[in-house]
Amino acid sequence: MxxxxxxxxxxxxxxxxxxxxxxxxxxxxxxxxxxxCKSCFAYYVSSKAIKRLEALQRETSAPRGSGSGPRGQRRPQRYLVGLSCGPSSTTLLHVLTENVRQQRARGQKTARFEYIAVHVVDDTLPSSSAEPEEPSYLAAYRARFPDADILSVPLSSALTLQSIDWTSLPSPPSPKTTPAQTLSSILSLLPSTTSRADIRRLLVRHILIATATQHTCDALLLGHNTTSLAELTLSETAKGRGFSLPSLVNDGAVALPARLDGGAANPNNPNPNIPASLPIYSPLRELFRNELLTYLSHTTPPLTPLLPASETGSAGNTNSAVVSHRDLSIDDVLARYFGAVEASYPSVVANVVRTTGKLGHGGSGGSTETVCGLCGAGLDELGDERWRGEIGIDAGERDGGSGKRRLCYGCERSVRG
Ligand SMILES: [Zn+2]
Ligand SMILES: [Zn+2]
Known part of the structure; x- marks a missing residue:
């Protein structure tokens, strides 16, 4: 504070x-x-976020498909907000809600955008396996944001997503009765706490992208702030995904595999209703985590009490848009580290993100390239082969037309240790 x-x-x-x-x-x-003062601080935070949204609207203004009406009649953009219920995504939800309210107060008939929020509930955690209902803090969010459409999706629903190559993950030794038990069993077979946290984070990302597609959203908004982006940069580098950093950290479009459709995916004839790519933006990227905590404590009434207990610890929380990790993974370690560094050396934290930003966005709009079966990074285009080569690792056997998907170096390490 x-x-x-x-x-x-x-x-x-x-x-x-x-x-x-x-x-x-x-x-x-x-x-x-x-x-x-309080109101100027709130304006400072919200205007930084709204500026990013305006950039998003500019960069994606080319009408999608043929569905757009004549000029001037375009429907408002629809966003999917990844709501982890941490400080960042809670701030983002509040900024969006306030902005729509102000647009209405000014007499604007149609808002410039609409949004739905999705909270991924980790149903593999022991505490939640007994009761599949959604966590109680979500009810508080719904009461506080009555106009927002807040959905909750269990983490185990990722098992049905065809965007994930489940054959690359360990299989449970015996059949399980519920998806939550199946996923819990798969995660328990991973080599380390860091692996589990990593795969959980990837599954959340897949669920958010799939939900955005199902709800025909124009973009996915994540609650990353400068601090959490710096954490992400270092943790992904440590995990061996340095080659895909630009597309993870920078705003931009990610390619959507045709198989996100969930049906019989034919790469040569993807579902025309599914766009080739989805913009993923982090509107709070220019704000530090502590600034967001200040914002939350100065709203009327304060939003801080809304945060679930796992999110209210000091500055050192896991990054946003991710379900909480109970155990100490490399993500936690870096979160604690940056929580401390942010207070004394904010420019160091900002520089980590800025340097990555200069690498440019690596994603592409195409869906035909070879992508990693877990994280979805385009393998060759982003230099995974070169990356392996430089660290002295043989690329191993190629796909060879067998149809089996490959993993990037980072995912392979996560799965196999
Ligand atoms: Zn003022
Ligand atoms: Zn990968």
Whole structure:
């Protein structure tokens, strides 16, 4: 929390006006030694997010397919918000809700965008296996955001997704009665805590992309902030997925495999209703996690009490848009690390993300390239072979037309240890 009611200059007790509006009292320190009031701080956070959404609208303004009406009659863009119920995605949901409310208050008949939020419930955790109902904190979110459409999807539903090569993962030794037990068994056979956290994160991503497609959304919005993007950058590098970093960290479109359709996928004749790619954006990418925590504590009423207990620890939480991990994985370690670094060296954290950003977005709109059967990264295009070569690993046997999909170096390590 960066609420600073006092500072050396303030010792006389005279209230300091906000540096921006000069009207209300400045109570919150902004980055550049600026003290601002509650409403100017809220505006600072929301305008950064809305600017990214405007960029998204510009970059995706080419009408999709032939379904768009005449100029000026385009339907509002529909977003899918990955809601992990952590500080970032909660902020994102609030910013979107407030923006739509303000658009209505200004008398705008059609909002510029509409959105649905999806929370992936980890039903493989022991605590939740007894009761398949959704967690109680979701009811609080629905009560607080009555206008938002909040869906919950069990993590085990990923078992039905054909975008994932399940044959590359361990198979349970004996048949299980529920999908949650099956997935739990598969995860328990992975070599390490880091592997389990990694595969869980990939499954959440697959579910969000599939749900966005099912609901004909124009983009998937993730709650990543500068801090969590820096964590993601280092953890993915450590896991051997350095080659796919640009497409994971930067905003842009990811190719959708035709098999996301779920039906009989024919790569030569993909379902024309399914777009070739889906833009994935992180509108909060220019804000630090601590700034989002400040935002949440200054809404009326504060949103902080809404966060589930697993998300309210100090700055060192797992990154957003990911179900909570109970055990300490490399993601947790880095989250703790960056939670501490962010406070003292914010520019270091921002530079990690900026450097990755300069690499450019590696994703493509095509769906015919060879993709990793787990993380979906385009293998050759993104240099996975070169990556293996440089670290001295033989590419091993090729696909050879057998139809068996390959894994990237990082996923292979995650599965096999
Ligand atoms: Zn102000
Ligand atoms: Zn992979």
């Amino acid at each position: 960066t609420t600073a009611a006092t500072s050396p200059a303030d010792a006389t007790g005279v209230s300091r006006p906000c540096n921006r509006c000069k009207e209300q009292e400045g109570t919150i320190e902004l980055r550049v030694a600026e003290t601002v």
